[in-house]
Amino acid sequence: EDQVTQSPEALRLQEGESSSLNCSYTVSGLRGLFWYRQDPGKGPEFLFTLYSAGEEKEKERLKATLTKKESFLHITAPKPEDSATYLCVIGGYNKLIFGAGTRLAVHP
């Protein structure tokens, strides 16, 4: 069964304190691994797509990496506006399969 597990469930950082969010997955045929950001009361906002092991994508303070069984979202020198839930998602046949998310809080 296709499955996505994210850790930690919640993470509290001080502004400027870099860290990484983990996503482990099992899927019969990966059709892309996606990272989304979700703010309270809003729909998920697309960040990155990764297709093959070794691939990396960057956007501002975020960098996503992919191995055959895991993906990491690295956050460098985070700011309070980076506070959100980050969702790891695998592309299955005709649908996306979401992890439960990591709730990130960045404090000044």
Next chain:
Amino acid sequence: GAGVSQTPSNKVTEKGKYVELRCDPISGHTALYWYRQSLGQGPEFLIYFQGTGAADDSGLPNDRFFAVRPEGSVSTLKIQRTERGDSAVYLCASSLGQGTDTQYFGPGTRLTVL
């Protein structure tokens, strides 16, 4: 350009009532998806449309749930005889095509069944 829009943003109904939730996808997107998100969880797939037809409805929980997309654009999710367990945020997403195309989400409709 305009993103995915959903109406209403909030819907409160009583147990046993019928509700309709509307989704207006990004113009030109042929694929449309419905997901349901419970508190503290990631969204769960309900149904996928390619054009006017439901290509995959394997996520619909039971026959009280039904969705249509008659002209290949706007979609309506219909829930009959609502139950308290149907309370959740219902999200709609659209993509240019299918498969690995990026899905763009609307803001969701928060449904509360009393």
